[in-house]
Amino acid sequence: MEVIHSDVLIIGGGLAGLRTALAARKRGNNVIILSLVPPKRSHSAAAQGGMQASLANTSKGAGDNEDVHFEDTVRGSDWGNDQEVARMFVHSAPKAVRELAAWGVPWNRVQAGDHEAIIDGQRVTLSEPAAARGLITARDFGGTKKWRTCYVSDGTGHAMLYAVSDQAIAAGIPVHERMEAVSLIHDGARCYGAIVRNLINGRLLAYVARATCIATGGFGRIYQSTTNAVINEGIGAAIALETGVVPLANMEAVQFHPTAIFPAGILVTEGCRGDGGLLRDVDGYRFMPDYEPEKKELASRDVVSRRMESHIRSGKGASNRFGEHLWLVITLLGEAHINHKLREVKEICQYFLGVDPAEQYIPVRPAQHYTMGGVRTNHTGQTPTLRGLFAAGEAACWDMHGFNRLGGNSVAETVVAGMIVGEAIADFCATPEGDMQVSTALVRASWEKAGAEFAAIADNRGGESASVLLLRMQAIMTTQVGIVRHHENLAAAVDELQQLILRSRQVGLHATRAGANPELTTAWRLQRMLKLALCVAYGALQRTESRGAHFREDFPRRNDAEWLKRTLASWPVADQTLPSLDYEALAVSGMELPPGWRGYGARDAIEHPGTAVRQAEIDDIRAAMTGADRHAVQQALMPFRHLLPPHLRGPNARLRDSA
Amino acid sequence: MIPLVRLQPSPGQPRRLTINILLCNPADPLSLAHLQAFEIEEADGMTLFIALNEIRSTQDASLQFDFVCRAGICGSCAMLIDGRPGLACRTLTRDLGDHLTLAPLPFFELIGDLSVNTGKWMRGTSERLQAWIHNSATVDLDALEQRMEPELAEAIYELDRCIECGCCIAGCGTAQMREKFVGAVGLNKVARFRLDPRDTRSDDDFYELIGDDDGIFGCMSLLGCHDVCPKQLPLQTQIAYLRRKMAALALS
Numbered sequence: 001m002e003v004i005h006s007d008v009l010i011i012g013g014g015l016a017g018l019r020t021a022l023a024a025r026k027r028g029n030n031v032i033i034l035s036l037v038p039p040k041r042s043h044s045a046a047a048q049g050g051m052q053a054s055l056a057n058t059s060k061g062a063g064d065n066e067d068v069h070f071e072d073t074v075r076g077s078d079w080g081n082d083q084e085v086a087r088m089f090v091h092s093a094p095k096a097v098r099e100l101a102a103w104g105v106p107w108n109r110v111q112a113g114d115h116e117a118i119i120d121g122q123r124v125t126l127s128e129p130a131a132a133r134g135l136i137t138a139r140d141f142g143g144t145k146k147w148r149t150c151y152v153s154d155g156t157g158h159a160m161l162y163a164v165s166d167q168a169i170a171a172g173i174p175v176h177e178r179m180e181a182v183s184l185i186h187d188g189a190r191c192y193g194a195i196v197r198n199l200i201n202g203r204l205l206a207y208v209a210r211a212t213c214i215a216t217g218g219f220g221r222i223y224q225s226t227t228n229a230v231i232n233e234g235i236g237a238a239i240a241l242e243t244g245v246v247p248l249a250n251m252e253a254v255q256f257h258p259t260a261i262f263p264a265g266i267l268v269t270e271g272c273r274g275d276g277g278l279l280r281d282v283d284g285y286r287f288m289p290d291y292e293p294e295k296k297e298l299a300s301r302d303v304v305s306r307r308m309e310s311h312i313r314s315g316k317g318a319s320n321r322f323g324e325h326l327w328l329v330i331t332l333l334g335e336a337h338i339n340h341k342l343r344e345v346k347e348i349c350q351y352f353l354g355v356d357p358a359e360q361y362i363p364v365r366p367a368q369h370y371t372m373g374g375v376r377t378n379h380t381g382q383t384p385t386l387r388g389l390f391a392a393g394e395a396a397c398w399d400m401h402g403f404n405r406l407g408g409n410s411v412a413e414t415v416v417a418g419m420i421v422g423e424a425i426a427d428f429c430a431t432p433e434g435d436m437q438v439s440t441a442l443v444r445a446s447w448e449k450a451g452a453e454f455a456a457i458a459d460n461r462g463g464e465s466a467s468v469l470l471l472r473m474q475a476i477m478t479t480q481v482g483i484v485r486h487h488e489n490l491a492a493a494v495d496e497l498q499q500l501i502l503r504s505r506q507v508g509l510h511a512t513r514a515g516a517n518p519e520l521t522t523a524w525r526l527q528r529m530l531k532l533a534l535c536v537a538y539g540a541l542q543r544t545e546s547r548g549a550h551f552r553e554d555f556p557r558r559n560d561a562e563w564l565k566r567t568l569a570s571w572p573v574a575d576q577t578l579p580s581l582d583y584e585a586l587a588v589s590g591m592e593l594p595p596g597w598r599g600y601g602a603r604d605a606i607e608h609p610g611t612a613v614r615q616a617e618i619d620d621i622r623a624a625m626t627g628a629d630r631h632a633v634q635q636a637l638m639p640f641r642h643l644l645p646p647h648l649r650g651p652n653a654r655l656r657d658s659a
Numbered sequence: 660m661i662p663l664v665r666l667q668p669s670p671g672q673p674r675r676l677t678i679n680i681l682l683c684n685p686a687d688p689l690s691l692a693h694l695q696a697f698e699i700e701e702a703d704g705m706t707l708f709i710a711l712n713e714i715r716s717t718q719d720a721s722l723q724f725d726f727v728c729r730a731g732i733c734g735s736c737a738m739l740i741d742g743r744p745g746l747a748c749r750t751l752t753r754d755l756g757d758h759l760t761l762a763p764l765p766f767f768e769l770i771g772d773l774s775v776n777t778g779k780w781m782r783g784t785s786e787r788l789q790a791w792i793h794n795s796a797t798v799d800l801d802a803l804e805q806r807m808e809p810e811l812a813e814a815i816y817e818l819d820r821c822i823e824c825g826c827c828i829a830g831c832g833t834a835q836m837r838e839k840f841v842g843a844v845g846l847n848k849v850a851r852f853r854l855d856p857r858d859t860r861s862d863d864d865f866y867e868l869i870g871d872d873d874g875i876f877g878c879m880s881l882l883g884c885h886d887v888c889p890k891q892l893p894l895q896t897q898i899a900y901l902r903r904k905m906a907a908l909a910l911s
Contacts, residue, residue, distance in 0.1 A: 037725070038778025040823055041733040055804075095800035102805070104792040104857055106815040109807050134806030152816055158732065159819055166791035169782065177778045178770075200770055201686055229728045264704070266730040321703060340813065344732065351731055351749040352706070467716040511721035515686030515771060519720035650801040 001447050002205045006032040007429055009193050009209035011181045011236055013039030015157070015414035016393025017215035018164045020381075023422020024211075025171050029429055032207065034179040034196060036231050039165050043217050043229040044414060047157025048344055049271030050139060050149035051415075052408035053093035056654050057110055057135040059126050060147035065654070066090045067630060068145050071593055073409060076143045076300050077402025078548035078558060079595040080253065080372075080566070080586070085379050085400045087592070087640040089409075089416050094652040096415040097136065097150050103163045106152055107136040108341075118276025118332055120296065121286070132655055139341075140274040141407045143300035143600070147274075149408040154269050154344045157411050164415070179205075182453075182524070183239050184212065184389065185438075185446045191389035192438045194239070195450040202516035204451050206443050210434050211425045213390040214240055214375055215418075222533045223368035223482075224474035227260050227267040236395045238528035240375045241535070245385045247568035247582065249376035249397035251532070252539035255405060255549045256483050257369030258304040262325035264352050265367045268345045270407040273297045275341060277330040279308065280361065281316040284327075292600050299600035302404040302549040305366035309483050312365075320363060327361040334358070366483060370394065370410060372401040372549070373536075376568060379643050381421030387433065390425055392417040399566065403548025423645040457523045462506030466523035469500055469507065473526075473533055476500075481537045486553045490541040497537055498577040501530045535569040535579045542581055543567065546602075560595045560608035564588065588614050592638035674701040674757055678710060680722070681762040684771045694760070695719075707747035707761070708736065711773075724773040731889065734824030737764050738773050744826035744887045747773075764829040777825040784841055788868050790848040792858050807856070818851035818897065820890045827894065830883035839873040843884035843894045846875060850897040866908050875905045 008024045010017045013035030025031045033039070056064040069090040074083060101107055112133035114125050119140075141149040152159040168175065181194040185208065193209040219234025220226040240246040258279070259268050273279070279297050281287050291307040292299045299307075308326055311317070317324035330338065330345070335358040338346050342357070349357045375383060375391035377398045383389045391398075393414045400413060428434045480493035507523045545559035546552050564586050569579040588594055588610035595611050597603050618637060625633050631651070635641075641649045676699050683692035697714045708729045715722045724747075727735040731749035738747050739762040741755065752759075767775035784790070827843035834840045849865055852858045869875045878898055885894040 037727050037733075037735060038781060038823075040781070041727045041735045041778070043728065043733075045733050045822075046728050046730065098802070098804045099798050099800055102792075102794070102796075102798040102857065104815075104852075104855060106807075106812045106819055106855075107804075109809040109812045111809045134808055136804055137809075152819075153813075155816070155820060158822070159816065162819065163792075166785065169785050170789075170791040175782070177782075178776075200776075229733070230726050348730060351751075352704075467720075509720065511719065513687070513721035514684060514690075517721055518715065518723060647800070653801055653803050655803065 001444060003443065004032070004205060004207050006030045006207070006209045007211065008032070008425055009034065009207050009212045010215055011194060011213065012215035012217060012393070012395065013175050014042035014215065014217055014393065015044040015161055015164055015411065016395070016418050017213070018168050019415045019418020020213055020215060020392050020422040020425065021173050022164070022167055022171060023419055024425045025173055027426035027430070029426060031173050033168070033173060033175040034181055034207070035175050035177050036180055036199065038177050039168070039175050040161060042161060043232055044161045044411065045158045046229060046267065047411040048154040048267065049141065049269035049274065050151030050156045050408050051097060051160070051412040052141065052144070052148045052406065053097040053150055053412060054090065054146070054148055055094055055097065055136055055138065055150065056146070056656065057132045058138055058147055059128055060140065061138050062656065064146035064148055066652070067634065069093070069148060072144045073400065073406060074593045075598040076404055076406040076409070078404055078598060079560070079564065080250070080402025080547055082379070082399040083591050083593065083638060084640050084643060085398050087638065088379060088420065088644055089400050089413060091640070091652070092416045092419060092644065092648050093412050095648060096412065096419060100160055100163055100415065101136065103167055105159050105163045108151055108153065110135050110137045121276070121278060121332070135655065139271055140298065141270055142273065142298045142304065143295070143406045149271070149274065151271065153340065154271055154342050160411065160415070180235065181239060183446060183450050184243055185443055186243055186386055187442060188245055190387045190436065192436060192443070195446050197516070199516045199521070204447055206447050208438060208443060210436050211388050211390060211428055213381070213392060213421065213425060214395050215392045216395045218371040218394040219529070219532050220368045220371065222473060222477050222529050222536070224478040225260070225265050226368035227257055227265055228368065233525055233529055234532045235525060235528055237374055238532055240383070240389070240391070241531060241569070241571045242528070242574070243386060244570065244572040246383050246389065247376045247385070247570040248535055249373055249399065249566050249568055250403065251373035251535035251569050252543055252550050252567060253372035253403045253548060254368060254536060255301055255370035255372060256305040256366040257301055258308055258366050259328050259364040260367035260369070261348065261353060262363040262365040263322040266348055266352060267369065268328065268348060268362060268364065269342070270301070272328060272330050272342060272345060275337065276333055277328055278332070280327040280329050281311060282318040283316070287311050287316065295600040300404055300598070301369070301407060302551070303601040305483055306551055308366055318363070325363045325365040328364045329361050330357050331359060368478070370405055372403060372405055373397050380424035381417060382424060382428070388428070388436070390421055392421040403550055419648065420645060454520065454524060457507065458509060458520055460506065460508050462508040464503050464507045466507045466519065466526050469504055470522065470526050470529070473497065473500055473530060477533055477536070481540055484551055484553055485540055487541070490537060493537045494534065494541055494578070497530060497534050501527070501534070501577045504530055531571060531579070534577070538578055539567045539569055539581065557602070558605035560611065561606050564595070564608050590638065592634070594618070676701050676710070676752060677758045678714065679758070679760040680772065682772050683769060685769055686771065701752050705752045707740070707750045707752065710752055711747065723771040732822065734822030737777070737824040737826050737829070738762065739764060739829065744829040746824060746889045764825050766828050766834050767825060775825070777823065781823045781844070784845050785848070788841060788845050788848055790852065792852065792855065793860050794857055805857070815851060815855050818847055818854065818892065821847055821892060822890060824889060826887045826889055827884035830887040832879055832881040832883065833877045837873060837877055840877045841869065841874055843888070843898065845869070846878070846898050846901055847892060847894060850901050862904060862908055866905055870905050870909060875902050878902065
């Protein structure tokens with residue numbers, strides 16, 4: 001048994017993992033990153049349209065600040081998120097974008113003077129002040145009051161990932177590529193690292209570390225129709241679940257992106273609509289203003305996706321040989337804009353559809369895109385139930401997104417979470433709690449257990465096929481646990497997924513191969529992905545309300561009276577075929593922004609009894625502080641700065657400091 | 660240029676495709692590299708990503724290849740497609756003949772079948788060329804960012820679009836002869852950081868990194884790199900410009 005030691009083990013080499021590693025390394029820790037693929041190939045690279053940060057440099061961003069970004073984020077979450085975490089995030093996002101600027105990200109910049117833009121289908125002239133020249137510019141995105149999304153053409157994630165990955169290389173942080181963590185080494189109370197499979201030679205290694213962080217991204221690949229990369233199988237979250245003591249939170253909160261090209265499911269950025277693109281139906285009719293007069297195409301993703309699906313159901317979908325879809329139209333933006341600001345979109349349309357988006361309509365249909373749920377952590381990324389285990393980014397649920405995340409908030413979250421969680425890991429390692437006494441017998445037992453699991457699959461002569469079961473699971477999730485949910489479909493999905501778990505234990509391999517046999521890898525992962533799928537489906541079945549991206553046709557109203565709470569799914573006994581569900585309440589009494597109407601979507605929420613009380617308190621505080629500085633008012637409503645690492649607490653400078 | 664001309668889909672019967680794949684498993688001492696033919700039925704809009712996954716799920720479960728984004732963004736799936744380096748995920752079978760051949764990228768360490776270890780080579784090259792922003796100033800996270808002209812930011816992004824897929828190396832004459840050549844990917848990185856005012860290095864510093872036959876003077880100007888780059892990076896002009904600058908420095 002080969003054992004590799006470090007202070008900190010980061011599982012995942014995307015933006016969240018890399019940025020966490022940098023923070024921990026800077027404090028003097030010895031850090032190792034594990035990555036399924038070379039880190040610059042991580043799914044972070046696929047973030048196209050941009051990163052939200054309230055810099056307020058542009059004319060359409062004037063007046064923006066942390067308060068506005070906070071309210072947008074909470075409304076976007078449909079009041080399902082942790083408002084303190086949202087506050088920590090919006091306060092740190094400008095710092096993150098400025099740090100990235102210093103690290104070389106070629107953010108698009110403000111051009112002073114007049115320029116043309118398309119707003120609500122009309123060509124308008126905007127004017128940028130000379131004072132803003134050369135500062136970071138921003139575009140419009142869904143669910144936001146201001147133009148806040150900082151961008152690098154439509155390759156924002158790529159540029160960020162390369163800059164941060166280059167910093168990790170500069171810092172000498174080793175990335176062990178083509179490595180997959182297959183279980184956590186733990187004793188039920190503390191985590192000591194992970195058992196890891198080398199995906200080149202198939203060997204199992206033990207990585208022993210004082211602190212371990214899961215930053216493995218989302219699990220979109222449990223769905224058939226998804227924008228996610230093929231590596232987004234959620235194994236990081238699954239191995240946390242398999243400890244039996246770490247719950248996954250809000251797994252039923254799954255985001256569907258409105259504009260995935262049809263049928264390939266490849267994303268074209270929300271920036272298309274942010275920059276003025278429109279959605280049209282079979283008749284060429286622009287339908288979104290009928291449903292959403294306030295925000296039209298730029299309501300939040302959950303709302304736009306739902307409206308699109310119901311418009312297709314009403315018989316207004318266009319169709320091609322693969323099925324029904326709608327049209328995304330960006331022809332009105334002009335070729336020059338598309339060539340400079342939407343060039344990845346142009347390439348994707350040309351290569352995968354044979355369509356020139358400057359001349360032709362783009363066939364789109366909503367597809368799974370993001371998982372708000374993940375490893376439950378506190379506001380510093382630490383799991384409350386397994387000391388020494390942290391999580392960051394999409395893999396985590398520190399819960400800044402609640403039941404729907406805003407576009408541009410996730411790629412921003414990766415780096416902000418890295419800055420905060422990496423610091424918390426360093427703090428942890430600097431205390432006596434960060435020391436560990438690990439038993440070599442425990443490490444060996446973990447290694448042997450993982451080895452036995454792979455051997456059991458490799459030696460199984462059962463008649464089931466891993467790839468067939470995988471496709472079936474993905475089909476169930478897309479058709480029955482998708483955008484529109486209903487008791488009947490969900491119950492049937494839960495039943496069949498449970499059967500699939502049993503069948504997945506009877507998979508026989510067709511091939512043997514020296515080294516890491518890809519079929520063995522698939523069969524092993526399938527069993528974990530099914531557990532995640534069940535957490536999603538069972539959580540969705542039990543949640544008898546609609547909130548954000550979780551929409552129940554049979555319970556269409558948001559029910560704050562009964563469901564203002566976070567779902568916790570755990571898997572205490574390995575053999576069970578359903579997760580154990582538990583709930584933790586979100587306290588209205590502490591909210592800075594009590595539940596209300598989002599400004600788009602449905603208005604018929606069932607009110608929580610505490611909402612009116614809290615609103616009255618807030619009104620009183622605001623009245624008593626009339627004329628006070630906005631920071632002081634915010635501090636009185638819901639203090640958060642003490643939760644941040646000291647170097648992230650300072651005020652963010654803006655061009656117009658009145659903001 | 661992005662090819663927009665497509666072969667017309669044949670009416671009626673879908674085509675039967677014969678895909679010859681160069682197979683080899685270095686983990687197995689008995690494995691010899693050999694071409695194996697797989698037959699599949701073509702589907703509408705089929706990419707090599709779809710075709711290879713179908714072969715793996717129905718014909719050879721042990722087949723190794725690398726895909727990540729399957730959208731032409733991440734650079735994982737570069738391979739030789741009928742002898743030419745390209746991204747398999749965004750190559751449509753309808754643009755290819757009935758018989759096609761797939762082989763792993765040359766030059767890089769073979770992992771197995773169509774999978775090669777580009778990541779290890781790219782990290783090594785980044786370390787060698789110190790391919791990151793060199794700037795010792797402390798970043799004030801609370802202050803306004805440093806200004807940059809919009810045109811300069813766009814020019815940097817133009818070079819920053821490299822996805823480290825390895826196609827340029829596979830298409831490079833020098834790389835076939837000179838194992839340590841940094842290739843177009845390496846030279847483009849130097850050009851990118853040289854252009855960036857946030858990087859405080861001078862041309863003398865860059866000369867130390869690439870002023871030899873493993874760097875800018877190793878390029879024979881065959882420019883296979885430029886022809887096969889899936890991101891259409893301006894490699895020809897960047898390499899020529901860099902060579903002029905570095906040669907001037909060498910002669911001064």
